[in-house]
Amino acid sequence: MPKIPIDKLEPGMKLSKPLVSRGGMVLLGDGTELTEKWIDRIQDMEVDGIYVDGPSEQKESKEESLAKLDARFLSVEKEPYMGRLKRIVRDYIEALYGEH
Amino acid sequence: MASIDIRTHRNKIENISALPTVPGTLKRISSIIEKPRLTLEELSHFVSNDPALASRVLKMINSAVYGFPGRISSVSHAIMLLGLNVVKGILLGTSIFEIMQKVMKGLWDHSLGCAIASRVIAEKLGLKYPEEVSVAGLLHDLGKVILILEYQENYDDSIRDATEKGIAISEAEKIHFQETHAAVGMWLSQKWRFPANLIDVMAFHHSPAAAKVAPLETAIVHFSDILVRARGIGFAGDPFVPAVNPVSFEMLRLSDGDIRDVLAEMEDSLEQPTDF
Ligand SMILES: [Fe+2]
Ligand SMILES: [Fe+2]
Numbered sequence: 001m002p003k004i005p006i007d008k009l010e011p012g013m014k015l016s017k018p019l020v021s022r023g024g025m026v027l028l029g030d031g032t033e034l035t036e037k038w039i040d041r042i043q044d045m046e047v048d049g050i051y052v053d054g055p056s057e058q059k060e061s062k063e064e065s066l067a068k069l070d071a072r073f074l075s076v077e078k079e080p081y082m083g084r085l086k087r088i089v090r091d092y093i094e095a096l097y098g099e100h
Numbered sequence: 101m102a103s104i105d106i107r108t109h110r111n112k113i114e115n116i117s118a119l120p121t122v123p124g125t126l127k128r129i130s131s132i133i134e135k136p137r138l139t140l141e142e143l144s145h146f147v148s149n150d151p152a153l154a155s156r157v158l159k160m161i162n163s164a165v166y167g168f169p170g171r172i173s174s175v176s177h178a179i180m181l182l183g184l185n186v187v188k189g190i191l192l193g194t195s196i197f198e199i200m201q202k203v204m205k206g207l208w209d210h211s212l213g214c215a216i217a218s219r220v221i222a223e224k225l226g227l228k229y230p231e232e233v234s235v236a237g238l239l240h241d242l243g244k245v246i247l248i249l250e251y252q253e254n255y256d257d258s259i260r261d262a263t264e265k266g267i268a269i270s271e272a273e274k275i276h277f278q279e280t281h282a283a284v285g286m287w288l289s290q291k292w293r294f295p296a297n298l299i300d301v302m303a304f305h306h307s308p309a310a311a312k313v314a315p316l317e318t319a320i321v322h323f324s325d326i327l328v329r330a331r332g333i334g335f336a337g338d339p340f341v342p343a344v345n346p347v348s349f350e351m352l353r354l355s356d357g358d359i360r361d362v363l364a365e366m367e368d369s370l371e372q373p374t375d376f
Binding site: 076088 | 343372
């Protein structure tokens with residue numbers, strides 16, 4: 001779930017985390033679908049970004065990311081549970097790139 | 101190559117306020133948290149009297165790391181809600197943040213990731229005080245900070261050795277210090293009168309089978325440390341994922357979905373500002 005700067009918000013996006021005011025009040029619950037009106041209100045507030053559903057933008061390519069994963073696990077893959085753990089992390093990383 | 105027996109330096113390390121490399125904030129924090137019968141009022145007074153410190157502590161408590169976003173507004177409220185030991189730990193956490201930023205930036209992300217993972221797993225297992233486990237995760241590598249500060253050359257050698265020989269940083273520490281950061285962390289957490297559970301985690305997070313007082317909490321932090329490395333978050337002294345202790349892992353009874361949840365929560369929380 002990426003954090004989107006408030007000037008990039010578009011109607012139809014869904015909040016993946018509640019929007020909380022400085023005083024700790026929940027202003028919009030998670031799952032709220034953004035409308036023009038909400039976006040205007042949010043832009044009036046002092047927040048730097050909003051969490052919305054969807055794949056985050058990744059800093060490195062998927063191939064790089066998976067190659068590094070292989071390197072980190074190289075000497076322990078055969079140890080108990082480590083193959084399973086690697087598979088979970090690999091699936092997780094792949095999902096970040098938008099493949100479900 | 102430089103090698104010392106760190107065990108002969110135990111007194112020196114425990115007398116942390118006399119170490120020239122240790123910043124003033126940590127010395128002051130150390131002198132208050134080591135008090136034998138530290139009261140809620142004393143701690144609250146100490147933190148509140150230093151507005152910069154108070155705001156850092158509240159910022160960390162209100163961050164995604166602890167899962168109380170924007171809800172705790174005063175130090176005394178925090179102590180009531182989280183307990184003296186958790187606030188002591190967070191206080192230390194903010195001051196080691198300062199040091200890690202200077203000497204080993206990746207260790208802060210490693211520690212934060214571990215704190216988040218530890219809390220989420222503790223919640224999943226229904227532990228009564230997940231924040232205490234989170235603090236244990238945050239502080240688990242505290243020994244490294246002292247070793248880097250005070251014995252920088254030996255520590256640089258350890259890091260280089262670990263990468264070149266393909267061994268874990270704690271193995272390299274054994275070569276250069278005869279003991280590991282886990283022992284150093286244990287000495288300090290004893291000196292700071294932390295609860296027995298936290299001391300156990302500090303001492304045994306790389307050898308969880310040896311934990312006697314808090315095997316479950318130790319298993320949580322042991323696995324969290326591995327999960328943070330598996331995801332490639334931060335830098336803890338070597339680029340490898342260590343093997344999990346199978347007995348500790350089985351103790352946690354985590355499903356694939358549980359582990360995915362922990363990964364997701366770790367990532368989300370770290371995307372938010374983590375500069376305390
Ligand atoms: Fe460690
Ligand atoms: Fe660690």
